[in-house]
Amino acid sequence: xxxxxxxxxxxxxxxxxxxxxxxxxxxxxxxxxxxxxxxxxxxxxxxxxxxxxxxxxxxxxxxxxxxxxxxxxxxxxxxxxxxxxxxxxxxxxxxxxxxxxxxxxxxxxxxxxxxxxxxxxxxxxxxxxxxxxxxxxxxxxxxxxxxxxxxxxxxxxxxxxxxxxxxxxxxxxxxxxxxxxxxxxxxxxxxxxxxxxxxxxxxxxxxxxxxxxxxxxxxxxxxxxxxxxxxxxxxxxxxxxxxxxxxxxxxxxxxxxxxxxxxxxxxxxxxxxxxxxxxxxxxxxxxxxxxxxxxxxxxxxxxxxxxxxxxxxxxxxxxxxxxxxxxx
Amino acid sequence: xxxxxxxxxxxxxxxxxxxxxxxxxxxxxxxxxxxxxxxxxxxxxxxxxxxxxxxxxxxxxxxxxxxxxxxxxxxxxxxxxxxxxxxxxxxxxxxxxxxxxxxxxxxxxxxxxxxxxxxxxxxxxxxxxxxxxxxxxxxxxxxxxxxxxxxxxxxxxxxxxxxxxxxxxxxxxxxxxxxxxxxxxxxxxxxxxxxxxxxxxxxxxxxxxxxxxxxxxxxxxxxxxxxxxxxxxxxxxxxxxxxxxxxxxxxxxxxxxxxxxxxxxxxxxxxxxxxxxxxxxxxxxxxxxxxxxxxxxxxxxxxxxxxxxxxxxxxxxxxxxx
Amino acid sequence: xxxxxxxxxxxxxxxxxxxxxxxxxxxxxxxxxxxxxxxxxxxxxxxxxxxxxxxxxxxxxxxxxxxxxxxxxxxxxxxxxxxxxxxxxxxxxxxxxxxxxxxxxxxxxxxxxxxxxxxxxxxxxxxxxxxxxxxxxxxxxxxxxxxxxxxxxxxxxxxxxxxxxxxxxxxxxxxxxxxxxxxxxxxxxxxxxxxxxxxxxxxxxxxxxxxxxxxxxxxxxxxxxxxxxxxxxxxxxxxxxxxxxxxxxxxxxxxxxxxxxxxxxx
Numbered sequence: 001x002x003x004x005x006x007x008x009x010x011x012x013x014x015x016x017x018x019x020x021x022x023x024x025x026x027x028x029x030x031x032x033x034x035x036x037x038x039x040x041x042x043x044x045x046x047x048x049x050x051x052x053x054x055x056x057x058x059x060x061x062x063x064x065x066x067x068x069x070x071x072x073x074x075x076x077x078x079x080x081x082x083x084x085x086x087x088x089x090x091x092x093x094x095x096x097x098x099x100x101x102x103x104x105x106x107x108x109x110x111x112x113x114x115x116x117x118x119x120x121x122x123x124x125x126x127x128x129x130x131x132x133x134x135x136x137x138x139x140x141x142x143x144x145x146x147x148x149x150x151x152x153x154x155x156x157x158x159x160x161x162x163x164x165x166x167x168x169x170x171x172x173x174x175x176x177x178x179x180x181x182x183x184x185x186x187x188x189x190x191x192x193x194x195x196x197x198x199x200x201x202x203x204x205x206x207x208x209x210x211x212x213x214x215x216x217x218x219x220x221x222x223x224x225x226x227x228x229x230x231x232x233x234x235x236x237x238x239x240x241x242x243x244x245x246x247x248x249x250x251x252x253x254x255x256x257x258x259x260x261x262x263x264x265x266x267x268x269x270x271x272x273x274x275x276x277x278x279x280x281x282x283x284x285x286x287x288x289x290x291x292x293x294x295x296x297x298x299x300x301x302x303x304x305x306x307x308x309x310x311x312x313x314x315x316x317x318x319x320x321x322x323x324x325x326x327x328x
Numbered sequence: 329x330x331x332x333x334x335x336x337x338x339x340x341x342x343x344x345x346x347x348x349x350x351x352x353x354x355x356x357x358x359x360x361x362x363x364x365x366x367x368x369x370x371x372x373x374x375x376x377x378x379x380x381x382x383x384x385x386x387x388x389x390x391x392x393x394x395x396x397x398x399x400x401x402x403x404x405x406x407x408x409x410x411x412x413x414x415x416x417x418x419x420x421x422x423x424x425x426x427x428x429x430x431x432x433x434x435x436x437x438x439x440x441x442x443x444x445x446x447x448x449x450x451x452x453x454x455x456x457x458x459x460x461x462x463x464x465x466x467x468x469x470x471x472x473x474x475x476x477x478x479x480x481x482x483x484x485x486x487x488x489x490x491x492x493x494x495x496x497x498x499x500x501x502x503x504x505x506x507x508x509x510x511x512x513x514x515x516x517x518x519x520x521x522x523x524x525x526x527x528x529x530x531x532x533x534x535x536x537x538x539x540x541x542x543x544x545x546x547x548x549x550x551x552x553x554x555x556x557x558x559x560x561x562x563x564x565x566x567x568x569x570x571x572x573x574x575x576x577x578x579x580x581x582x583x584x585x586x587x588x589x590x591x592x593x594x595x596x597x598x599x600x601x602x603x604x605x606x607x608x609x610x611x612x613x614x615x616x617x618x619x620x621x622x623x624x625x626x627x628x629x630x631x632x633x634x635x636x637x638x639x640x641x642x643x644x645x646x647x648x649x650x
Numbered sequence: 651x652x653x654x655x656x657x658x659x660x661x662x663x664x665x666x667x668x669x670x671x672x673x674x675x676x677x678x679x680x681x682x683x684x685x686x687x688x689x690x691x692x693x694x695x696x697x698x699x700x701x702x703x704x705x706x707x708x709x710x711x712x713x714x715x716x717x718x719x720x721x722x723x724x725x726x727x728x729x730x731x732x733x734x735x736x737x738x739x740x741x742x743x744x745x746x747x748x749x750x751x752x753x754x755x756x757x758x759x760x761x762x763x764x765x766x767x768x769x770x771x772x773x774x775x776x777x778x779x780x781x782x783x784x785x786x787x788x789x790x791x792x793x794x795x796x797x798x799x800x801x802x803x804x805x806x807x808x809x810x811x812x813x814x815x816x817x818x819x820x821x822x823x824x825x826x827x828x829x830x831x832x833x834x835x836x837x838x839x840x841x842x843x844x845x846x847x848x849x850x851x852x853x854x855x856x857x858x859x860x861x862x863x864x865x866x867x868x869x870x871x872x873x874x875x876x877x878x879x880x881x882x883x884x885x886x887x888x889x890x891x892x893x894x895x896x897x898x899x900x901x902x903x904x905x906x907x908x909x910x911x912x913x914x915x916x
Contacts, residue, residue: 002409002410003410006405006406006409006410010402010405010406010409013405013431014398014401014402014405018398044397101495101523102494102523105494105495105523109500112448112450115450119447119448120448121504122500125500126494126500126521127494127497127500128493128494128495128496128497128499128500129419129420129423129449129495129497130449130450130497131419131423131426131427131449131450131451132450133450134426134427134429134430135430148433153432153433154430154431154432154433155431155432155433158431176767178769178770178771179766179767179768179769179770180756180760180765180766180767180768180769180770181765181766181767182770183753183756183757183770183771184757184760184765186749186753187746187749187753187757190746190747190748190749191743191746193743194743194744194745194746194757195728195746195757196727196728196731197705197727197728197731197736197744198731198757198758198760198761199728199729199731199732199760199761199762200728200757200765201728202728224397224401227401227427227431228397228400228401228423228424228427229423229426229427229430230420230423230424230427230450232397232420233494233495233523234395234397234420234495235397236397237395237396237397238396238397238398238399239398242398276402279402280402280406283391283402283403283406284406290364290392290394292394292399293394
């Protein structure tokens with residue numbers, strides 16, 4: 001029973017932290033229709049800034065906000081590279097990703113130095129990872145304390161904190177994409193030619209969209225680094241896959257492509273949780289994590305085939321109905 | 329719905345596995361290995377061998393994080409929630425387990441191995457006085473003695489270079505030690521870093537252009553995967569390579585004072601056995617491998633026109649000559 | 651009102667200097683306020699290129715385009731679209747299929763205005779949209795919340811027309827906007843077009859393949875070939891034209907024969 005509980009809470013925990021990653025990726029890939037690989041660099045960058053700020057004594061909420069801003073700046077870079085310098089979006093994202101890695105490592109070096117200036121002379125050095133005391137004050141500490149006081153496992157404090165963060169972002173996005181600015185951004189992503197014909201400056205919309213997307217991804221990285229109490233410049237690896245898989249799973253299970261924007265965002269959140277659930281289950285059943293990649297691949301194929309299965313099933317039903325009517 | 333059914337089936341399967349695992353006398357041990365490479369695999373094997381030698385009744389759960397942060401996170405959560413003792417192989421695994429333990433509110437003891445400097449990496453504050461229920465073994469290689477080898481090769485070596493992957497914290501630590509050693513032995517020291525293996529060639533070119541007479545390669549898993557490039561460039565410039573670990577001798581280095589990772593893992597296992605026999609973690613300070621044999625690779629040396637001086641050959645614990 | 655002076659545009663095909671197409675050949679045209687001009691010509695005569703140049707999707711090699719004496723050649727197309735309305739042949743292009751009818755209309759209504767963080771679709775606006783769609787007689791005023799892609803081609807083009815004329819553009823460009831519709835629907839959309847243009851006195855340029863429509867609608871007819879204007883009839887002269895005469899005129903002026911596709915498209 002403890003195992004079932006663990007599977008559920010662990011998936012919920014990581015799922016909510018990665019939900020912001022999924023939402024950020026969703027804005028780039030689905031709303032703007034841009035394949036932005038920069039997320040793989042922005043995610044750990046958000047973590048690096050957060051850990052450095054926390055070590056320096058900055059309040060965790062402010063640290064998260066700074067990570068959010070940093071992500072936005074990276075999104076601005078990708079956007080400008082793509083719209084003004086006409087660099088293909090794929091390359092623009094890669095350039096941003098490549099810039100983020102040494103940046104993260106410099107921040108890690110600074111954080112390490114700040115932890116113990118005499119012993120760790122790493123200011124200005126590239127350091128791969130830095131860990132802090134797990135008891136350090138993070139964004140999660142507040143609710144963890146509350147739940148501890150109620151003798152409920154602390155991990156629920158983390159879950160509730162992430163849930164609030166996700167709810168806040170989803171709420172803000174729902175409002176934003178219903179405003180004039182938001183509608184024009186969505187239009188740009190759907191049909192650039194038509195948008196320009198309506199007098200929309202599509203370049204500025206793309207840039208703004210990427211700023212928002214990357215800011216949210218950085219925020220996810222910030223939460224993740226506080227969860228792991230570690231900043232590691234390689235933590236971004238595989239995040240795009242997680243984001244896309246979560247989006248696809250959410251779409252497949254809830255078919256939200258047809259519904260309104262708010263439902264789409266919620267679908268991403270649920271998809272992220274579902275994806276973590278699947279990975280968690282697969283990890284326990286499989287002896288070797290190596291096979292996990294295969295499981296991911298098979299899952300992708302299954303998810304992508306669901307619309308096809310749906311169509312065939314619907315056609316089959318139609319055929320049978322026609323046959324029944326003909327025989328009647 | 330298809331997905332729901334799949335999930336339910338998997339859940340049922342897992343529950344069955346869980347039931348069969350429930351046994352009071354068996355020690356549940358979890359091992360989280362950061363990535364599947366030789367030194368870490370050796371350490372894992374060594375750890376298990378110590379458990380076997382002591383006759384411990386254990387059940388192992390092994391996880392491999394494939395070098396991905398997400399898998400470190402989920403694997404750590406899984407292991408600390410359900411094991412009596414966990415082992416983290418390499419720094420990211422160890423720190424992942426520590427944070428997961430805090431999240432789950434567990435008090436499971438955490439052992440680590442293949443971590444170069446646990447204090448630098450933030451795993452503990454004093455590695456000789458563990459106070460956070462964490463301990464293990466350090467694979468700090470004898471950088472100073474390895475750099476000293478440059479002075480014993482019988483060559484005119486004024487300047488040495490070092491190349492490493494900046495993602496690896498262990499490498500940064502070794503770089504500082506190498507710098508200090510170079511100063512001690514009156515050698516000029518330059519270094520180049522890279523983040524991805526496709527940048528190794530360019531980094532090597534920069535070092536060679538800087539006029540180095542010898543190359544030092546630290547224990548660095550990313551570097552190891554690109555060692556053929558390093559070797560090719562070094563050969564073209566006739567540079568002797570002193571390595572941080574034995575595995576690199578096969579790949580082209582001429583000498584090293586080696587750490588045997590199997591031994592390292594075994595020592596960690598012995599510490600775990602001591603803990604299971606009643607010792608507390610605070611009584612188990614971080615240990616290192618005592619034995620660091622000097623190994624010389626004559627064939628690689630001949631390849632760049634180097635003959636080892638007789639004194640060095642006499643000192644050697646092992647000479648590879650095919 | 652719109653003065654096109656010596657406009658010239660050559661396309662280089664596939665980057666080969668040898669295969670060039672002289673799409674618009676030193677073309678000059680003067681359009682008066684309130685003109686409803688129909689343009690016909692064979693494929694490749696430069697009709698669509700002319701519209702693209704006026705709208706700003708492409709830039710000319712030479713020449714000026716003066717709108718009320720202001721040269722708009724250097725104005726980017728998203729700026730020009732603030733006072734130029736456009737309907738394309740492809741019903742998919744004029745609207746965004748994945749977004750709702752009211753969201754599309756919002757975009758058109760918003761054209762030329764400053765974008766802020768105000769809520770996009772207010773009640774008043776919805777009311778206004780309903781009132782705009784009702785006169786079309788297609789029942790679209792009850793379908794504001796539907797996705798555009800669920801509507802038929804004719805319905806989409808009608809809404810696109812409404813969107814293009816919503817903010818009283820100074821110029822309306824129609825690029826064979828009924829060509830992709832079936833004959834029944836095309837007739838309905840043409841009628842709606844005529845109503846809208848007449849009611850708002852819009853200066854309109856309509857490119858069409860249908861010579862009957864070209865004669866029937868508008869006050870001025872222009873025939874193009876090889877990037878040049880070869881025939882320009884207005885008012886009385888235009889009203890008395892027949893399709894046979896147009897075909898004859900074309901052969902006279904170009905020494906070519908109009909392709910069957912144009913002739914049969916009556």
